[in-house]
Amino acid sequence: MTEMNKQWLLKSRPTGEPTSDNFELVETPIPVPGEGEFVMKTIYMSLDPYMRGRMNESKSYSASAEIGEPMLGSGVAVVTKSNNAAFKEGDYVMGMTKWQAYSVSDGAGIMKLDPKAAPISTAVGVLGMPGLTAYVGLLDFGQPKEGETVVVAAASGAVGSVVGQVAKIKGARAIGIAGSADKCAYVEKELGFDICLNYKEPDFIEKLQAACPDGIDVYYENVGGDVFDAVLPLLNDFARIPLCGRIANYNMVGNPEGPNMLPAFFGDMLIKRMTLKGFIISDHYDRLPEFLREMGSWIGSGQIKYKEDIVQGIENAPEAFMGLLKGKNFGKLLVQVSEDPTRG
Amino acid sequence: MTEMNKQWLLKSRPTGEPTSDNFELVETPIPVPGEGEFVMKTIYMSLDPYMRGRMNESKSYSASAEIGEPMLGSGVAVVTKSNNAAFKEGDYVMGMTKWQAYSVSDGAGIMKLDPKAAPISTAVGVLGMPGLTAYVGLLDFGQPKEGETVVVAAASGAVGSVVGQVAKIKGARAIGIAGSADKCAYVEKELGFDICLNYKEPDFIEKLQAACPDGIDVYYENVGGDVFDAVLPLLNDFARIPLCGRIANYNMVGNPEGPNMLPAFFGDMLIKRMTLKGFIISDHYDRLPEFLREMGSWIGSGQIKYKEDIVQGIENAPEAFMGLLKGKNFGKLLVQVSEDPTRG
Numbered sequence: 222m223t224e225m226n227k228q229w230l231l232k233s234r235p236t237g238e239p240t241s242d243n244f245e246l247v248e249t250p251i252p253v254p255g256e257g258e259f260v261m262k263t264i265y266m267s268l269d270p271y272m273r274g275r276m277n278e279s280k281s282y283s284a285s286a287e288i289g290e291p292m293l294g295s296g297v298a299v300v301t302k303s304n305n306a307a308f309k310e311g312d313y314v315m316g317m318t319k320w321q322a323y324s325v326s327d328g329a330g331i332m333k334l335d336p337k338a339a340p341i342s343t344a345v346g347v348l349g350m351p352g353l354t355a356y357v358g359l360l361d362f363g364q365p366k367e368g369e370t371v372v373v374a375a376a377s378g379a380v381g382s383v384v385g386q387v388a389k390i391k392g393a394r395a396i397g398i399a400g401s402a403d404k405c406a407y408v409e410k411e412l413g414f415d416i417c418l419n420y421k422e423p424d425f426i427e428k429l430q431a432a433c434p435d436g437i438d439v440y441y442e443n444v445g446g447d448v449f450d451a452v453l454p455l456l457n458d459f460a461r462i463p464l465c466g467r468i469a470n471y472n473m474v475g476n477p478e479g480p481n482m483l484p485a486f487f488g489d490m491l492i493k494r495m496t497l498k499g500f501i502i503s504d505h506y507d508r509l510p511e512f513l514r515e516m517g518s519w520i521g522s523g524q525i526k527y528k529e530d531i532v533q534g535i536e537n538a539p540e541a542f543m544g545l546l547k548g549k550n551f552g553k554l555l556v557q558v559s560e561d562p563t564r565g
Numbered sequence: 566m567t568e569m570n571k572q573w574l575l576k577s578r579p580t581g582e583p584t585s586d587n588f589e590l591v592e593t594p595i596p597v598p599g600e601g602e603f604v605m606k607t608i609y610m611s612l613d614p615y616m617r618g619r620m621n622e623s624k625s626y627s628a629s630a631e632i633g634e635p636m637l638g639s640g641v642a643v644v645t646k647s648n649n650a651a652f653k654e655g656d657y658v659m660g661m662t663k664w665q666a667y668s669v670s671d672g673a674g675i676m677k678l679d680p681k682a683a684p685i686s687t688a689v690g691v692l693g694m695p696g697l698t699a700y701v702g703l704l705d706f707g708q709p710k711e712g713e714t715v716v717v718a719a720a721s722g723a724v725g726s727v728v729g730q731v732a733k734i735k736g737a738r739a740i741g742i743a744g745s746a747d748k749c750a751y752v753e754k755e756l757g758f759d760i761c762l763n764y765k766e767p768d769f770i771e772k773l774q775a776a777c778p779d780g781i782d783v784y785y786e787n788v789g790g791d792v793f794d795a796v797l798p799l800l801n802d803f804a805r806i807p808l809c810g811r812i813a814n815y816n817m818v819g820n821p822e823g824p825n826m827l828p829a830f831f832g833d834m835l836i837k838r839m840t841l842k843g844f845i846i847s848d849h850y851d852r853l854p855e856f857l858r859e860m861g862s863w864i865g866s867g868q869i870k871y872k873e874d875i876v877q878g879i880e881n882a883p884e885a886f887m888g889l890l891k892g893k894n895f896g897k898l899l900v901q902v903s904e905d906p907t908r909g
Contacts, residue, residue: 464831
């Protein structure tokens, strides 16, 4: 029996939260490389909140997936066949492998990995876009000073966990916010944040106040929604708000309900002389070399820890992704599509 | 008959828009200078939107006026009696003279003026805090590049008029927004903005779109309210929003009504990678020397023009101030409290 490719296609565009009806699994022949091309066998598929935006037809900051085409996304793969001298059979690579077991490429946007330097899975996590997003957002836009207080939500996730740990390295206090007692325990005990609070607890707002007796100097905004409402009154003069993503609002349809906070927010922005800075990591790839050097050394020295949440089997990708948008993952979410020969 | 001091006291704190009941005019003896002190006779009293905030008890970015005490504010004055070697009788000065005909000072925060260098009234206008607010907000935080589009509201006012003219000097397009056809004509013909639009016209939003075919790169936010709603959809990727004051919301009481724009605004901030920067000019006095040098030369060369709206008589200060909050002034609003001996 011939081995087939497995692909998750975008079947229909979701309204609000995605459901399993929006995805379709198909089997197709494994692609054959043309001249200068090579075939990649996916090992790890990365699942990230931004992918929800790519399911929309409406303008997002990244290209939309087309109906009937594979879901977009990056992953870690091994080259299995090659007509390209730069990518040899057995090479490990990272790039836009999409939601599929096999993909073909001419090498554009594909990065080779050294499995001896770091586990290959980290290329889509702590040493990949999530790590870079945390690094650039915190250091370039958050600019925490020694003794300042940094707050980040989704603190056990791929981005938040790095934000807090880098804040600690820079001498700031790190306050995390997460969605369960288990996650909070991990963030405090393993990652070394000063405090981590469960936003689902009824006295969350009071606990956040108590955790920030000197107010908040940097709020790394990566969730939106209710957490921001709790943070806003605690922000200090000259606070910085790097804004990199808003999981809580990705599923938003039409005009959300709730109090009109914009005028009050602008008033606070002025009175407290705050800076709100939206950014998208693809504008900041020039920071990649320094990031890889510095983050690599922090991981090597144990100053930065990371956790992976690996779901087995490409069949389970949509369910894992829908869980991600609800905060069900615990650590950087990956789907293992094929065996990782580098892992002992 | 002995000449008396006239003082406008804060009688009560306004709820929403101030009314004449909030102010009380009293006559008191002219103060006598103690050791190291001097008496200043107010010539021009400056009226500025920020003063509305100082009437509140609630936290604003500047000290509140106390009930029964003179309204706070700066002005231009002449020294009439002095026990301070640094300030001689006949010296012209600028400083916190409050809403009164005479004040006493030990010199703290008082700046001497050279009436030969520029008309003394400009020390609270184009060469004073409003001019510096425009200069720092536009150049340091707006950072307009040649060919970019800069939009500013209250374009005939003390701040907005300078913002647009400096934008033009830097090679950007300047689009003004104002509240009457007269003001718009002045902004286009006298100040040299590319276009000025009357926000009270029913097709204002369409006209703003037409005036900004390449979108908006810098929105200098100094009014808030409906104007911002019209600007937001036109903002370009990497747009900068210096936020220096919000006349439209100074009178706001409690929770304003209207659509909940905060989540949508955050979405735009992220997708367009915009920067919103609240600032208060007193944090940026280090820019004063360069500002005075550069702005002085622009005024001297005729590249920057300014207009003053001078109300005669301290008795008319509250009415003029209430009109200012409604946009009734046309140019930098001053109250002439006594004769200006330097004006021909």
